[in-house]
Amino acid sequence: MIRFEQVSKIYSGGQKALTDVSFHLRKGEMAFLTGHSGAGKSTLLKLITVIERASAGRVWINGHDIAGIDRGHVPFLRREIGMIFQNHHLLMDRSVFDNVALPLVIEGFSHGEIRKRVAASLDMVGLFGKERHNPIMLSGGEQQRVGIARAIVNKPALLLADEPTGNLDPKLSMDILRLFETFNDAGTSVLIATHDLGLIARMKYRTLTLKQGRMLGAQELATGGEPN
Numbered sequence: 001m002i003r004f005e006q007v008s009k010i011y012s013g014g015q016k017a018l019t020d021v022s023f024h025l026r027k028g029e030m031a032f033l034t035g036h037s038g039a040g041k042s043t044l045l046k047l048i049t050v051i052e053r054a055s056a057g058r059v060w061i062n063g064h065d066i067a068g069i070d071r072g073h074v075p076f077l078r079r080e081i082g083m084i085f086q087n088h089h090l091l092m093d094r095s096v097f098d099n100v101a102l103p104l105v106i107e108g109f110s111h112g113e114i115r116k117r118v119a120a121s122l123d124m125v126g127l128f129g130k131e132r133h134n135p136i137m138l139s140g141g142e143q144q145r146v147g148i149a150r151a152i153v154n155k156p157a158l159l160l161a162d163e164p165t166g167n168l169d170p171k172l173s174m175d176i177l178r179l180f181e182t183f184n185d186a187g188t189s190v191l192i193a194t195h196d197l198g199l200i201a202r203m204k205y206r207t208l209t210l211k212q213g214r215m216l217g218a219q220e221l222a223t224g225g226e227p228n
């Protein structure tokens with residue numbers, strides 16, 4: 001689902017963020033991405049979503065080689081990816097329904113389909129019945145769930161989360177992780193960037209660790225076959 005081969009990223013100011021990073025997240029796998037502040041976690045996620053581009057090396061997402069992907073194809077790639085942020089980037093003056101519906105509105109889905117899919121997503125994250133609320137009326141944990149519902153509403157093959165539990169207490173953090181597990185059980189690949197080593201220790205998933213832009217430990221590289 002995600003394959004990096006000797007990927008480096010140097011920002012235009014000369015800041016080295018990633019050096020020779022290679023790893024493979026298989027289809028249907030869930031894993032953590034960890035490392036100290038500045039280790040390169042957000043940069044790695046930005047390369048996957050083509051917010052930034054690699055300076056060297058190759059990146060495949062769901063079988064697409066995205067090294068030279070042109071601008072016109074980026075929105076198609078992003079449809080396959082659900083992105084969850086620490087501060088969830090919700091529109092506070094719009095309803096929960098409008099926030100979750102946004103990706104479908106952009107894609108031009110019919111009203112009927114939007115209603116159906118938003119209801120299903122809110123149900124999955126335990127927010128059924130809160131469509132008409134504004135996010136400001138919800139708790140931090142509920143707001144994070146709205147962000148998750150928005151990320152899954154167009155049924156992406158891959159979920160990326162950047163510090164999704166950063167503002168939540170341990171109980172709520174665990175609830176959010178369990179939610180990711182249910183999506184993973186349904187076949188979605190999940191990569192979660194987090195500082196929260198306590199949370200990682202309580203789960204059984206593979207951990208990819210970045211240190212000063214380099215990937216530590218067992219790096220899994222392709223030994224033949226089609227990248228997926």
Ligand SMILES: Nc1ncnc2c1ncn2[C@@H]1O[C@H](COP(=O)(O)OP(=O)(O)OP(=O)(O)O)[C@@H](O)[C@H]1O
Binds near residue numbers: 015017035036039044
């Ligand atoms: N747009 C940018 N321009 C220049 N340098 C950048 C940019 N974004 C990140 N960096 C640098 O790249 C390195 C990696 O940053 P990145 O944000 O990927 O780390 P991180 O592991 O996500 O950190 P944190 O956990 O604090 O969010 C840092 O040295 C950072 O200062």
